[in-house]
Amino acid sequence: MAERLYCGVDFGGTNIKAGLVRASDRAILSQVSIETGREHGPGPIIGRMIRAAQTAVEQAGVKMPQVTAIGIGSPGPLSHKRGVVFESSNLPGWRCEPVVQQFQKETGRPATLENDGNAAAWGEFWAGAGRDVNSLVFLTLGTGIGGGIIVERQLIRGGRENGAELGHMIVQAGGRPCTCGQSGCLETYASAWKMATRFIEALDAGEKSALSCRHKSGLPITSKEIVEAAAGGDPLAARIWEEACYYLAVGCVSIARVINPDRILLAGGMIAAGEKMLLNPVRAKFAELNWKLRCDGMSLEPEISFASLGNNTGIMGAAGAVELAINEGTIKLN
Amino acid sequence: MAERLYCGVDFGGTNIKAGLVRASDRAILSQVSIETGREHGPGPIIGRMIRAAQTAVEQAGVKMPQVTAIGIGSPGPLSHKRGVVFESSNLPGWRCEPVVQQFQKETGRPATLENDGNAAAWGEFWAGAGRDVNSLVFLTLGTGIGGGIIVERQLIRGGRENGAELGHMIVQAGGRPCTCGQSGCLETYASAWKMATRFIEALDAGEKSALSCRHKSGLPITSKEIVEAAAGGDPLAARIWEEACYYLAVGCVSIARVINPDRILLAGGMIAAGEKMLLNPVRAKFAELNWKLRCDGMSLEPEISFASLGNNTGIMGAAGAVELAINEGTIKLN
Numbered sequence: 001m002a003e004r005l006y007c008g009v010d011f012g013g014t015n016i017k018a019g020l021v022r023a024s025d026r027a028i029l030s031q032v033s034i035e036t037g038r039e040h041g042p043g044p045i046i047g048r049m050i051r052a053a054q055t056a057v058e059q060a061g062v063k064m065p066q067v068t069a070i071g072i073g074s075p076g077p078l079s080h081k082r083g084v085v086f087e088s089s090n091l092p093g094w095r096c097e098p099v100v101q102q103f104q105k106e107t108g109r110p111a112t113l114e115n116d117g118n119a120a121a122w123g124e125f126w127a128g129a130g131r132d133v134n135s136l137v138f139l140t141l142g143t144g145i146g147g148g149i150i151v152e153r154q155l156i157r158g159g160r161e162n163g164a165e166l167g168h169m170i171v172q173a174g175g176r177p178c179t180c181g182q183s184g185c186l187e188t189y190a191s192a193w194k195m196a197t198r199f200i201e202a203l204d205a206g207e208k209s210a211l212s213c214r215h216k217s218g219l220p221i222t223s224k225e226i227v228e229a230a231a232g233g234d235p236l237a238a239r240i241w242e243e244a245c246y247y248l249a250v251g252c253v254s255i256a257r258v259i260n261p262d263r264i265l266l267a268g269g270m271i272a273a274g275e276k277m278l279l280n281p282v283r284a285k286f287a288e289l290n291w292k293l294r295c296d297g298m299s300l301e302p303e304i305s306f307a308s309l310g311n312n313t314g315i316m317g318a319a320g321a322v323e324l325a326i327n328e329g330t331i332k333l334n
Numbered sequence: 335m336a337e338r339l340y341c342g343v344d345f346g347g348t349n350i351k352a353g354l355v356r357a358s359d360r361a362i363l364s365q366v367s368i369e370t371g372r373e374h375g376p377g378p379i380i381g382r383m384i385r386a387a388q389t390a391v392e393q394a395g396v397k398m399p400q401v402t403a404i405g406i407g408s409p410g411p412l413s414h415k416r417g418v419v420f421e422s423s424n425l426p427g428w429r430c431e432p433v434v435q436q437f438q439k440e441t442g443r444p445a446t447l448e449n450d451g452n453a454a455a456w457g458e459f460w461a462g463a464g465r466d467v468n469s470l471v472f473l474t475l476g477t478g479i480g481g482g483i484i485v486e487r488q489l490i491r492g493g494r495e496n497g498a499e500l501g502h503m504i505v506q507a508g509g510r511p512c513t514c515g516q517s518g519c520l521e522t523y524a525s526a527w528k529m530a531t532r533f534i535e536a537l538d539a540g541e542k543s544a545l546s547c548r549h550k551s552g553l554p555i556t557s558k559e560i561v562e563a564a565a566g567g568d569p570l571a572a573r574i575w576e577e578a579c580y581y582l583a584v585g586c587v588s589i590a591r592v593i594n595p596d597r598i599l600l601a602g603g604m605i606a607a608g609e610k611m612l613l614n615p616v617r618a619k620f621a622e623l624n625w626k627l628r629c630d631g632m633s634l635e636p637e638i639s640f641a642s643l644g645n646n647t648g649i650m651g652a653a654g655a656v657e658l659a660i661n662e663g664t665i666k667l668n
Contacts, residue, residue, distance in 0.1 A: 149592075158594030160634045161471025161487050168591040173505050173584045181625040182587060204507065214637050225516025250507045253516060257502040258483075258592055260492030291502065291515040300494045301410065332463065 005029075005066060006322040007109075009053050010073040010314025011045070012016030013038055013090055018052035019315035020060040020067070023323060026127035031315055041093040042085075049099075050106045069110040069331050070103055071321035072112065072117035073314055077162045077297035083113045089179075104123045109331075112325040115157070116314070117164055120307075121148020122324055123153055124265055129308035133262035138307065139166055141248075141270035144179075145187040149259055155324060156259075167191065189247035192223035192270045199226050199240045209236040227273040245278065249285030256290055256302050259278050267307035279306060339363075339396060340656040341404040341443075343387050344450065344648025345379070347424055352386035352403070353649035354394040357657060360461035363393035365649055369421055375427040383433075384440045385477035403444040403665050405438055405655035407453035407648055411496045417447045423513075444666075446659040449491070450648070452498055454641075455482020456489055456658055457651030458599055463642035467596035472641065473500055475582075475604035478513075479521040483593055486501050489573075489658060490593075501525065505584045523581035526604045533574045535561050543570040561607040579612065583619030590624055590636050601641035613640060 004023035009016065019031035032055045036045060049072070057064055077086040083100025085091065085235035103111035114122070121130075121138035130136040130150070138148040145167025149156040158164060167187035168180055175184025176194075188194050202216050210229050211221055223244075252264050271278060283304050290301060309316050325331035338357035353365035366389045370379060370433065383406070391398055411420040417434025420424065437445035448456070455464075455472035464470040464484070472482040479501025482492040492498060501521035502514055509518025510528075522528050537549050543565050545555055557578075563571035586598050605612060617638050624635060643650050659665035 133493075145487040151490055151497075154488075156485055156490060156593075158592070159467075159595045159596050159636070162634055163485075163592055163594035165594075169503070169509050169588040170584050170623075173581060182623060184584075186514040217533060247507060250504050250518075254588070257499040258492070258497055260494045260499075261496035262493050288503075289516060300496055302493070 004068045004211055005062060005332070006319040007053050007057055007067050007070040008073070008315040008317070008319030008321070009049050009070060010119070010318045011049055012036065012075065012116070012211065012314070016049050017043075017053045017314050018049070018056040018321065019312075020062060021316065021319035023068070026236065026316070027177075028312060028315060029062075030056050032056045032196050038092070042091070042095075042097045043055070046097065046102050047098055050103060050217045053103070053107065054174040064107055064109060067107075067109050069112065069322045070107060071119070071318040072099060072103065072111060072113045073116040073318040073321065074099065074113060074117040076114060076117075076165075078113060079161050080113055080157055081161065081236065083111070085113070088280065089250070109198050110325075112321050112331055114163070114318070114321040114324075115162070117146035118148040118155055118157060119317030119321050120146070120267065120309075121150055121164075121265075121317070123309055123320045124152050124267070124307050125153075126320035126323060127309065127316050128313075129265055129305060130263060134261070135261040136263045136265055137259055137261045137302070138265045138267060139248075139251070140268035141190065141192060141266060142268040143191065143193040145191045149261075151197070151259065151261070166251065166255065169251060169254055171247055171254070186247060186251040190244045190251065192268070195223050195240055195244045196221055199237065202236055202240065210234040211237065223270050224272065227277050229279055241277070242281065245281040246285050248282045249289055252282065252286045252302070252304060253290045260300065261302045264302045264304045267309075267313060271290070271306050275306075279304065305319060336400070337378050338402045339400060340640060340653035341387050341391055341401050342407070342649040342651070342653030343383050343404060344407040344453070344652050344653070346409065346450070346648070348368065350379075350383050350386045351641050351648050352383070352390040353653065354390050354396060355650065355653035359455075360650070362646060362649060363396075364390045366390045366393065371425045372426070376425070376429075376431045379397055380431065380433055380436050384437060386555040387437070387441065398441055398443060402667070403442075403446065403656045403659065404441060405453070405652040405659070406433060406437065406445060407449045407450040407655065408433065408447060410449040410451075410499075412447060412449055413495050414447055414449070414491055415495065417445070419447070436524055446655050446665055447561055448652070448655040448658075449482075449496070449498070451480035452482040452489055452491060452515040453655050454480070454601065454643075454647045454653030455484055455498070455599075455651070457643055457647055457654045458601070458641050459484050459487075460654035460657060461643065461650050462647075463500070463599055464597060469593070469595040470597045471500070471593050471595045471636070472599045472601060473582075473585070474602035474647075475524065475526060475600060476602040476621060477525065477527040479525045485593065485595070495651050500585065500589065502587060503588055505581055505588070520585040524578045524585065526602070529560060529574055529578045530555055533571065536570055536574065541570050545571065557604050558606065561611050565611055575611070576615065579615040581621050582616045586616065586620045586636070586638060587624045594634065598636045598638045599641040600638065601643075601647060609640075612664070613638065
């Protein structure tokens with residue numbers, strides 16, 4: 001049997017990344033990154049995604065027919081089964097675009113489509129910080145909060161394929177409005193972007209902070225500056241950062257009750273804050289807030305830890321989605 | 335092949351129910367109900383469960399060896415895989431009790447154990463208001479709020495087998511303390527018991543209601559009296575009832591985001607309140623609060639409706655669990 005080679009393509013609002021991954025040892029043999037050019041609409045973007053895949057395959061010194069199949073990670077909403085990406089506020093002009101069909105036509109290889117949060121969760125399970133467990137929940141803490149759920153080694157896409165939107169669990173009924181149209185979503189309190197928004201609102205309302213000057217001079221304030229200021233003892237930054245950690249812990253409690261996974265993995269830009277400022281406070285709050293399910297003195301609560309794939313998450317998740325599709329029988333090997 | 339006959343045993347804090355169910359048409363051929371006698375501890379209670387099963391089988395004019403297998407629904411926490419019920423505040427004196435092993439030893443038939451919320455969800459999927467969908471979430475509104483999750487025709491027990499505790503999703507971070515040890519749980523706002531507790535707290539704090547006299551004279555006030563008073567225009571009852579409906583809708587939004595099922599089924603004592611007082615307000619609030627995921631103009635949001643098995647839920651869920659175990663390969667037919 002020929003060596004299995006999976007091409008992973010990860011498509012986001014800013015960049016398209018593609019890479020070739022060797023299944024046997026999950027090694028990334030090549031990778032390319034190009035701009036998405038979101039304004040060009042679905043046709044040109046799908047064309048760029050296909051070219052990125054072709055370039056990654058070439059750079060690895062491989063011919064397309066040697067590639068087992070192509071996995072595509074995309075923002076949702078989408079249908080994995082139908083291989084189409086739906087319209088959404090993040091993708092202006094898209095409308096049930098047949099991404100899988102176009103990939104298959106242009107490359108001659110089987111292809112599979114996954115929600116990027118689901119693909120990332122699967123990537124960690126396949127090749128990252130979830131290799132040693134049977135169930136995990138993945139939370140990516142970036143502009144928004146994305147998620148993915150694996151139970152008994154199965155990816156749980158949800159009944160109508162658009163579940164695991166864990167940033168949009170309501171943690172504070174009647175709380176802050178979310179860009180999604182709901183109120184009180186986890187994302188509204190704990191994502192990097194919304195945290196920065198709340199910090200800036202507080203500055204604009206006259207609260208004092210070491211970052212006031214930076215804000216007044218028009219420089220951007222992100223979760224990075226906030227956690228640095230919090231670590232340095234700035235009270236406003238500390239309050240906003242701790243609040244984000246608190247809400248993350250609340251979200252983890254709901255995840256523990258609904259999914260009861262072995263592990264919750266935190267990923268995304270915010271985890272650069274590290275163990276001391278992010279992981280430890282979230283773990284401590286979680287231990288305080290959750291009901292502490294036990295049997296024979298053994299905890300049945302999930303561990304909370306950091307994901308490990310970092311910048312390779314997109315490619316590894318999309319490539320891993322090929323193996324998932326093989327396991328599930330939707331991609332059949334010759 | 336002999337006709338398949340499933341014996342279902344449902345065990346709760348008050349009663350043990352057992353029944354024999356014919357698999358071909360899901361007909362209940364016999365049923366018995368006896369008191370649990372919770373104070374007697376695990377040994378005697380498991381003995382009573384076994385006798386209830388034997389009585390139900392006899393009453394149907396069947397011999398135990400003709401029974402395909404026995405399904406047992408029990409309050410959690412428990413392990414389906416190991417067939418044991420763990421210690422919990424609801425079951426004083428229990429400690430990893432090998433319920434399945436004892437059933438098998440005493441009856442000579444294969445047996446399977448499910449959390450009662452999971453079994454009830456499966457029962458509705460197998461023989462009730464979920465027969466026509468591939469995914470559903472079940473919420474039982476009683477003393478507490480129990481749950482069950484089915485995705486792609488699979489029961490999702492959760493990573494460590496103790497998920498789907500949907501009454502203990504946190505919907506109001508920092509909110510009312512729950513008997514489970516957490517705060518702000520859905521159950522705290524929307525279960526029949528906690529609703530009555532809040533109503534009585536309000537009366538004791540001096541709020542006026544048509545039910546004040548009833549309360550003063552020492553008669554009990556349950557969700558039934560509250561919804562009747564609410565329907566009759568009592569402002570305090572209406573406020574507490576509407577709040578429960580609101581929080582149920584909030585819970586349904588989180589369920590829609592995490593599990594994205596085809597349908598959410600409401601069950602338990604509270605659904606006697608009916609369509610006008612319960613279902614319609616929950617649906618209306620849900621439509622107002624959720625982000626309205628759509629594709630091609632078609633909603634990807636779950637419908638919300640009532641479960642249909644009523645008093646047969648326990649037996650049908652436990653009996654259905656036999657078929658689930660056969661499907662999953664954990665009970666093998668000769």
